[in-house]
Amino acid sequence: MLEPKSFQSIESVNDFVIKFANVNGTGSASANQMFAKAIFRMGIPVSPKNIFPSNIQGLPTWFEVRVSEKGYLGQRGGVDIAVAMNPQSYSKDIDEISEGGYLLYDSTWKRNFNRSDINIIEIPLTQLCVDSFKNPKQRALFKNIAYVGALSALMEIEYEVLEKIISEQFANKPSLIEPNIKALNLGRDYVLDNLDYPIGIKLSRRNLLENKILISGNEAAGLGAVYGGATFCSWYPITPSTSLAEGYEKYAKKYRVDEKSGKNLYASVQAEDELAAVGMAIGANWNGARAFTATSGPGISLMSEFLGLAYFAEIPLVIFNVQRGGPSTGMPTRTQQSDVLACAYASHGDTKHVLLFPADPKDCFDFSAKAFDLADQLQTPVFVVSDLDMGMNDWVCEKFDWDDSISYNRGKVLDYEDLEKLESYGRYLDSDNDGICYRTYPGTHPEKGAYFTRGTSHDEYARYTEDGNINAETLMRLMRKFRTASELVPEPLIEINGEDSCGIIFYGSSKPAVLEAKDILRTKNINVDLMQIRSFPFNLDVWEFIASHDRIYVVEQNRDSQMRTLIMAEGGISAEVLRPLVHFTGDPIEAAYIVNKISEREVNYKSHKNIKER
């Protein structure tokens, strides 16, 4: 039925980008997620990204899905298929479609789009739903399911997979299964009866995702906190971290309610603000419960005074910072890695904090659980620093694993028997010379072990002192403790790819883009060695990698190249060796961007080197 085309249609199997343009608050997200999940279930690597406004209802929202049989799951750029459901953003959405691409829109209201170089697929979605559903709410909602049904025919998504997802999703509300299936069929049957199908972009089962799961980093981190033994969560709502606290509560409700008594073996308190949130977590940790708070950039600013107290009084604490776009209120619903320095040196005075950088939801789970051990071992705040991209979007990652034989490491805590044996107790006596002293919990022993926790300068017995030398000794001991920390935190992951390679340092959610860029660069005869930083303080491996390269690109999603600054400041590394490669639009970094930046500079480097050598 299409007229003869003057352009070449895009043809591809399992390798494309589709973008859904919707109106915020119309129920599109679950339909779009269903689409992504179906592709995941067909064993094809997929990466859905929700691009949403800081708004509840009415503004444009997008959902972009990259499908890549090769497993490249970073943001790609470009749109091969657009499902345009929002007239408000039509012009932008349709402009974005690559030549030869496809546009599916709701043709209940026909439009002329002035693009003769793309395939236009017209489906009267609203009309179909109005004809089939009576309830106005359902009419609006099921448009979304109907286009998923249409796509299943157009792109050869396995129908049974979608059917199964629907029946699982509504297992608790079976009455909703039938109308959802009906809506799915509405779109699907319309295509089968009226349009040419399949289109040039198709899916084909591959089963490449054995041992893989699809989950968001926040939910994974919340689950990790349950596994890590956290019994107390205090938090204040802030995008994009809210779903982390909710994830914790979701799993705690399932696994932390005593069957006999019906009582909770956890507490989750929504605080009045971030100051109270971190204060409560500190109070609970001080009292020997594993406690955490989850926040995002502005929350870190607000918590900073308390963070200095926890650092100086040596109270364990786990803080999740799911970074968003800054500065100030910034871009609450966009991603960045721009709180690295704010976390590393949070609070006034000489403070330094332990940071963990997960790079996918599996890391979020692992590092979340590990953070509680580290915080207890080191008696200091431990930050798990992720970001909106991995925090709020579902990522394909390895299955979670857990070893029941490993016990929590509660660090140096003296119990009643330990105290009985002691002549005298000093909270800040560094008896093991690793900078870490022995804690006691309130209520342990009637005569021994009590001490006064304070943020004022104190001696080894926790007594207030204004003796500057004693305070200086405390500060030096805390440095000693920080060195101990560098031996306990996750080491960097290093990949060496041959002689004369340049280095790339990266961390967090830049990982998929960097891995893809590495492969593309190799096709351009540029070899790169990789170092994925997973924690701060940096350990020896980090310095060795840097010492063995004469030029290293530090890839990060902030303006000021904050990780580079941290490395330079902590290691005395020369600015010339570390070259900033930054991206800070709030959209996830793309491989192509990294490739362009590096090849440009590598060409310069090589020609410069050749001239020198000549």
Add this chain to the structure above:
Amino acid sequence: MSYIKPINHHPRLEKNKLGLTRRDYEGAISTLCAGCGHDSISACIIEACFQLNIEAYKVAKLSGIGCSSKAPAYFLNQSHGFNSVHGRMPSVATGANCANGDLLYLGISGDGDSASIGIGQFIHAIRRQINMVYFVENNGTYGLTKGQFSATNDLESKNKYGEDNLFKPIDLASMAIQLGASYVARSFSGDRDQLIPLIKGAIQHKGFALLDIISPCVTFNNHDSSTKSYDYIRNHNEAVGKTDFVPLGEEITTSYKSGSSVEVNLHDGSKIALEKVNSKFDPTNPGNSLNYIREKSEEGKLLTGLLYFDESSEDLHETLNLTKTPLNQLKQDELCPGEKALEIINESLS
């Protein structure tokens, strides 16, 4: 520098049921100014804990920043103390309390700490009904920074340098009643007889107990034009009636005339006996209490005593449906769902 007192006791010092003397409840030597009201309050806390046979190591003393917040160092040496950041003691107490509800929580704060920088946390600790005794050692001034007005200072009360106060005071006790605190009392650091039973009642009470204690600052706010000086408070306070705390199983032996007292039962079976001096006043009715406080204030009187009382309210542990075993004592097998559960979770995410 805090000094440690000698540990030798006089052999014939009076002992309580635990075999402890009052000395056993003391802390380090105070570094507050001689005559500071806060030291009298510390002495009353020591007396109340001694009389109630409290095990000091099962007490957590928490504070914010300021003169008052230094006070926890000066009583109950065998208790863990936590001197947190300015105005933030309530949040630390909330977390600590959730972690272990078996301890007694004494929060020591001041008017700067609670009526200004920390007023938000003060409010929300009440709203959450944290089971704790919250002391406001209220002197109307910022002592450590040398005499600035605080938010509880009366409008007509000048500072030491004769300057006028420009703003009306915040009445923390009235505010606490409005917010649903279940035990609200006001007292005067110079009135041991009134204060000690009030502290004892607060300790035995389940839920949030506020003690707003006028505690004159001898250095910066004890002059003739201050309304928080010793002289002024002695001349202007009016008690709602005497309060006696009666421990569980003991007979009520008060000095009140028969028929003029009311007994209130505490959740653990002990009682508070209130002398009834005014038929208009009913401390179990919040609206009535608020009106009476206001009425007296308009007469230029500071109403003291047990102002409001409700033993029926639930505390945060009940609201959160927390397990009896304190969260900080749960073992790994109770906390970690384990490998098998994770396999099921993985399955649900595939």
